[in-house]
Amino acid sequence: MRRQFPLALCFIAGLFMAVQYFIPHPTVQDMYERLLIWLQTLLAFAFLLGTVSLVRLHYHKIRHRADDRGYSWVTLLALCLMIGLGFFHSAHHAQGSPFDKMFQNVQVPIEATMFSLLAFYVASAAFRAFRARTLESTLLLVAACIVMLGRVPIGDMIHSSIPAATRWILEVPNLAAKRGIMIGVGLGMMATSLKIILGIERAWMGGGD
Amino acid sequence: MGTIIWTTIGAILTLSVYSFLYKDNPFYKFAEHLVVGISAGYYLVIYYFNFIQPNVVAPVFQLRFGDEVIELGSSMWWLALIPGLLGLLLYTRFFPKIGWIGRWSLGIYVGGYAGLGLSPIMQARVLNQIGANALPLTSITNVFLIVGLIGTLTYFFFSMKHKGVLGALARVGIVFLMVGFGASFGYTVMSRVSLLIGRVGFLLQDWLHLI
Amino acid sequence: MNIFERFMQIDRRWIFLAIGIVVIIPFFFPLGLPVTVTEPVQNLYDALDEIPPNGQPLLLAIDYAPATLPELEPMSLALLRHAFSNDINVAVLTLHPAGYGLAERAMNQVAEEMGQVYGEDYCFLGFRPGLSAVILGLGVNIRNVYPEDAYGTSLNDIPMLDGIRNYDDIPLLITLAGWSAAEAWVLYAHQPYGQDVGAGVTAVMATDLYPFLDTGQLVGLLGGMRGAAEYEGLINHPDAGVRGMDSQSAVHILIIILIVLGNIAYFGARRKKREMERDAA
Numbered sequence: 001m002r003r004q005f006p007l008a009l010c011f012i013a014g015l016f017m018a019v020q021y022f023i024p025h026p027t028v029q030d031m032y033e034r035l036l037i038w039l040q041t042l043l044a045f046a047f048l049l050g051t052v053s054l055v056r057l058h059y060h061k062i063r064h065r066a067d068d069r070g071y072s073w074v075t076l077l078a079l080c081l082m083i084g085l086g087f088f089h090s091a092h093h094a095q096g097s098p099f100d101k102m103f104q105n106v107q108v109p110i111e112a113t114m115f116s117l118l119a120f121y122v123a124s125a126a127f128r129a130f131r132a133r134t135l136e137s138t139l140l141l142v143a144a145c146i147v148m149l150g151r152v153p154i155g156d157m158i159h160s161s162i163p164a165a166t167r168w169i170l171e172v173p174n175l176a177a178k179r180g181i182m183i184g185v186g187l188g189m190m191a192t193s194l195k196i197i198l199g200i201e202r203a204w205m206g207g208g209d
Numbered sequence: 210m211g212t213i214i215w216t217t218i219g220a221i222l223t224l225s226v227y228s229f230l231y232k233d234n235p236f237y238k239f240a241e242h243l244v245v246g247i248s249a250g251y252y253l254v255i256y257y258f259n260f261i262q263p264n265v266v267a268p269v270f271q272l273r274f275g276d277e278v279i280e281l282g283s284s285m286w287w288l289a290l291i292p293g294l295l296g297l298l299l300y301t302r303f304f305p306k307i308g309w310i311g312r313w314s315l316g317i318y319v320g321g322y323a324g325l326g327l328s329p330i331m332q333a334r335v336l337n338q339i340g341a342n343a344l345p346l347t348s349i350t351n352v353f354l355i356v357g358l359i360g361t362l363t364y365f366f367f368s369m370k371h372k373g374v375l376g377a378l379a380r381v382g383i384v385f386l387m388v389g390f391g392a393s394f395g396y397t398v399m400s401r402v403s404l405l406i407g408r409v410g411f412l413l414q415d416w417l418h419l420i
Numbered sequence: 421m422n423i424f425e426r427f428m429q430i431d432r433r434w435i436f437l438a439i440g441i442v443v444i445i446p447f448f449f450p451l452g453l454p455v456t457v458t459e460p461v462q463n464l465y466d467a468l469d470e471i472p473p474n475g476q477p478l479l480l481a482i483d484y485a486p487a488t489l490p491e492l493e494p495m496s497l498a499l500l501r502h503a504f505s506n507d508i509n510v511a512v513l514t515l516h517p518a519g520y521g522l523a524e525r526a527m528n529q530v531a532e533e534m535g536q537v538y539g540e541d542y543c544f545l546g547f548r549p550g551l552s553a554v555i556l557g558l559g560v561n562i563r564n565v566y567p568e569d570a571y572g573t574s575l576n577d578i579p580m581l582d583g584i585r586n587y588d589d590i591p592l593l594i595t596l597a598g599w600s601a602a603e604a605w606v607l608y609a610h611q612p613y614g615q616d617v618g619a620g621v622t623a624v625m626a627t628d629l630y631p632f633l634d635t636g637q638l639v640g641l642l643g644g645m646r647g648a649a650e651y652e653g654l655i656n657h658p659d660a661g662v663r664g665m666d667s668q669s670a671v672h673i674l675i676i677i678l679i680v681l682g683n684i685a686y687f688g689a690r691r692k693k694r695e696m697e698r699d700a701a
Contacts, residue, residue, distance in 0.1 A: 006312035010320030017324030021612065033564055035321060036557045037264060038292040040550035040565075042318040044260050045296030047549065051249050052303070071238055075246035082250020086258075094571070095524045101215055103251050103521045109219035110244040111486035111518075112408060113226040119405035119671070120230055122398055123439050124432040127678040131686050136387045143391025145676050148398055151623075151646050153453030154669035163456065169392050170630060172350055176357025177389030179338050179631040180382070183358075184365045186334030193323035193330075204319045205312050230436050252517040259520065259547040263568055275567025276574045325552050329607040333637060341635040393627045396644065400491060400623035402443075402671045403645035406664040407490020409443050420447050 007199045014197030055079070143169055220416040223408055265293045357385040424689035428682070435678065442674045446666035455665055460633055461650040464594070464618045464640025468499065471591045473507035477580060481595040481605065482523035483515045488598030488622050493526060494648035494661040495596050495620035500530040502655045504541065509580045513545040513566070515554060515601050520547045520570070539578045546570030551601065555608035559587050559615070587615040592639070596620040602629060606637050620647060 013035070020032045058072035066072070085099040094100065132138040149155040150166025195201035222243075225236040268274045268289035272281060279285045295314040302308045342358050344351040360382030363375060371379040413419045471478055480499065484492040503510050514523045527544060536542055545566045548554045557565040562585065568574050575581050583589065593615055595605045602619040609615040616639050621629060623644025632638040642651055645668065648661030 002309040002312070006316035009313055009316035010323075012320070013317045014320035014324035017321050018327045019324075021328050029560070033557070033560050034288060035317075036550075036553045036560075037564070038295060039318060039321045039325075039553040040260065040548060040557075041265055041292035041296050042299070042314055043549045043553075044256050044265075045299050045314075046318075047256055048253065049299055049302075051253050052300075054245070054249055068238075071242040074239060074242040075249075078243050078246025079250040082247055083253060086250065086254030095521075095528055099251075099254065100521055100524075102247060103518075104525065105215040105219040106222060107244055107247045107251060107518070108486040108489065108522075109223045109408075109411070110226055110240050111248070112404065112411075112489050113223045114241075114244075115487040116401070116404035116408045116490075117226065117229065119401040119443075120436045120439055122401045123671075123675050123678060124435045126398070126675050127435055127682040128428070128432075130679050130682060132683055136383055139384060139387040140391040140394065141679065143388045144394040144398070145679065147392045147395030148672045148676060151395065151399055152669040152672050153455050153665050154673065156456055157453060167458070169388060170627065171634075172353050173357055173385045173388040174392040174627055175630045175634055176342075176354050177361050177382075177385040178628055179342060179354075179634075180358050180361025180365070180385075181389075182334050182628075182631050183338050184362065186330050186338075189330050189334070190327060193327050196323040197320055204315060231433065248518070251521075255517040255520050255547055256549060259517075259570065260549055263572075267567075275563060276576055277567070322552065325556065326607075329552075329611045333607045333611045333632075337635050337637060338631055341631070389627070393624075396623040396627050398672065398675055399644050399646065399668065402668055402675075403491045403623065403664060404488070405439070405443055405671075406645065406667045407660070409440075409447065409667070410490070410660060410664065413444070413447050 003202075003205065006205060007202070011197055011199060014193070018197070051079075143173075216416050220412055223412060265289075265296070269293060356381060361385055422689060422692045424685045424692060427685045428689060438674060439671060442670045443667045446670050447663075450663070451666045451669075453666060453669060455646070455649045455653050455662060457650045457654060460641040460643070461647055461654070462640075464620075464642060465502070465651065465654045467592055467616065467618055467639045468502055468508070468594070469506065471503075471506070471508045474509065476589050476591050477509035477511045477584065478503050479590045479593040480510050480512045481515060481593065481597070481601070482512060482519045482526065483595055483597035483599070483601040484522060485516050485518040485598065486522065489522065490660070490664075491622050491645050491648070492596045492598060492620060493522065494645065494659055494664075495642050495651065496523075496526040497530055497659060498648055498651040498655055498657065498661070499594060499596075499620070500526060501534065501657055502651070504530060504534045504536050505655070507541075509540075510542045511545060511581065511584075512542065514547045515549075515551055515604075516597075516599070517547055517549070524570075539573075540580055543578050543580060544570045545575075551604050552608045555604055556612070559609065559613040561586055587613040590615065592616050592618060594618040594620065598622040598625065603632075606632050610637050623647075 016031070017035065020028055055076065058076050061072040062069045062076075082099065082102060085097070085102060130141055130144075132141050146162065146165050147169060149158065150163045155162040155166070192201060196204070222240050225240040228234055229237040263275075268279050269286070272279045272286070274289070279289060295317065298314045299311050301310045342354055344354060346352055346355070360378050360380075362382070363371075363378040364382030364386065366375075369375060468478065480496070480503075482496055500510060510527075512523050512527050514520055523544060527542060530536075531538070531542055545562075546569060548565055554565055562581075563575050566575060569578060587593075587609060593605065593609060595602050595617065597619070598621065602621050602625065605617050605619070610617045617637070618640045619629060619638055620642035621644075623646070626641065626643030626647070629638060629641060633641050642648060645661050645664050649665050650661075652658050652661045
């Protein structure tokens with residue numbers, strides 16, 4: 001019951017979803033539509049599970065008086081504030097509501113800025129680590145420089161062959177390499193899916209009985 | 210006035226994150242922890258009102274799914290009850306003695322998604338791509354595409370030692386892969402720089418009105 | 421330590437400062453360099469342009485999060501402006517929870533700018549979790565996935581969605597995403613249902629989608645801020661994409677200079693070291 005039953009459910013759900021594409025019978029399609037909603041629901045509940053885990057983590061930090069517990073307070077208070085604004089404010093998610101303003105003026109700037117930090121680090125890494133040591137690394141470096149120039153307007157200004165070379169790189173060697181990776185990863189995804197459905201891959205069940 | 214205050218808050222938080230470039234500091238840490246709380250709260254509310262309320266709660270408790278009326282105790286009602294119950298089972302993991310029950314839901318979830326993907330992945334990622342690369346050897350470009358694909362696939366074929374013809378093909382594959390990764394690197398730089406330009410645009414235009 | 425080695429160990433914060441300055445300067449002294457249009461962008465423009473006005477809607481999936489906003493928001497604004505100027509109805513949805521606020525922000529901005537009416541010219545279906553399950557569900561019946569729009573109105577009460585049931589009634593779907601959503605739309609909307617799919621993605625992802633572009637599984641592709649700038653050029657409405665191109669050019673040049681300098685320093689240091697070892701021997 002603890003391991004065999006979930007494996008059986010996994011097999012049945014997986015097999016059904018895999019073969020329903022080929023069975024246009026109304027009963028099968030009705031069940032398929034219903035299962036699609038179930039899968040979405042499970043994902044939604046799994047997300048909420050993540051929020052519970054986040055609260056537990058910061059609650060433990062505060063309870064055990066960790067050195068950086070002040071920041072845990074920040075996280076928990078921000079979470080409570082958003083939930084409060086979202087659930088108890090009349091226009092909970094319309095544009096211009098306090099809930100939306102918090103999103104647009106706190107979450108958006110911080111997240112966008114955090115990812116923009118990578119511009120600085122990628123420049124620093126290009127200076128320190130991008131070396132033409134071997135034929136392979138030289139190819140990578142040359143292709144990168146051509147594409148970097150060819151995809152900005154100044155590349156056109158320097159010489160018309162730069163955008164043309166960029167286009168060739170993207171549509172020929174890049175296409176062949178990415179297609180190879182796409183096929184390889186696709187085969188890997190299928191193999192993993194089959195292993196999950198057939199119960200060979202069981203990591204999703206976690207440890208214990 | 211309100212807009213100015215909100216924009217200034219956004220700008221201060223932006224600068225707090227950029228202060229990390231000098232070194233790690235409390236302003237950055239504050240912004241980092243703040244965004245975790247705000248985003249978790251935002252997502253929770255959006256998940257609830259956009260999905261759980263109309264698709265899970267409304268059919269069971271408000272006896273409707275959009276315009277469709279559902280009668281209490283009818284087969285439709287019982288079927289509407291199942292996804293919510295399965296979702297709740299996931300929470301048994303917080304109670305060690307009955308934590309294993311959550312695997313039932315997980316089994317349906319993992320198996321369902323694995324099954325859903327099989328056919329589209331096979332067609333879109335494998336068959337269509339192989340078909341598109343089955344080109345006549347009538348141009349240099351076609352030859353490059355065919356040799357490049359075979360070389361790349363050979364490079365990732367680890368069941369035999371890369372010697373002789375296989376070794377040569379794998380070597381060709383590396384060349385194509387390196388050019389492909391070079392293109393990706395170029396685009397990655399472009400991407401990161403665009404994000405920075407967006408933030409600088411926000412500070413200079415939306416906040417300071419300098420441009 | 422010779423001069424090359426010292427140069428290589430320069431404090432990285434000087435590089436950060438240089439990047440910051442080079443990004444800022446073009447905002448004050450714009451060069452206005454022309455942006456040429458590439459084929460994937462032109463193809464997407466043409467596909468949208470062919471949709472008959474006031475009929476079946478364009479389905480616009482605003483699947484991005486704040487992290488990729490500067491690259492993808494200019495695309496959504498340009499696409500919405502193009503659709504509305506051609507009187508094409510637009511149904512907006514999102515598969516990313518953060519896309520909810522960002523979709524509203526882009527949609528309302530352009531709708532207000534161009535005097536569009538909610539429910540008649542555009543509508544917002546909201547967010548749904550589950551990626552492939554949602555995309556496949558839309559292929560069966562949009563109302564199964566979205567019994568009501570984002571504001572609680574039944575889809576049957578939205579005039580522009582009259583007679584719109586599934587992908588058969590959607591002439592074009594465009595996804596704007598900085599994650600695997602773009603590929604998911606190809607896999608689960610184009611593959612089983614033959615839905616025409618176009619994509620606007622971050623530059624990081626663009627090269628990976630070229631195989632789909634080559635096979636026609638994607639009708640067109642906008643890659644990063646440059647893709648947005650090209651589209652803004654096509655609709656004659658330059659905005660954030662075009663404005664950013666000067667800074668983009670300047671930083672790319674700086675990074676190439678840094679790569680060259682880094683290599684000169686590296687090989688210079690290596691040669692010096694070898695000379696010193698030879699002298700010592």
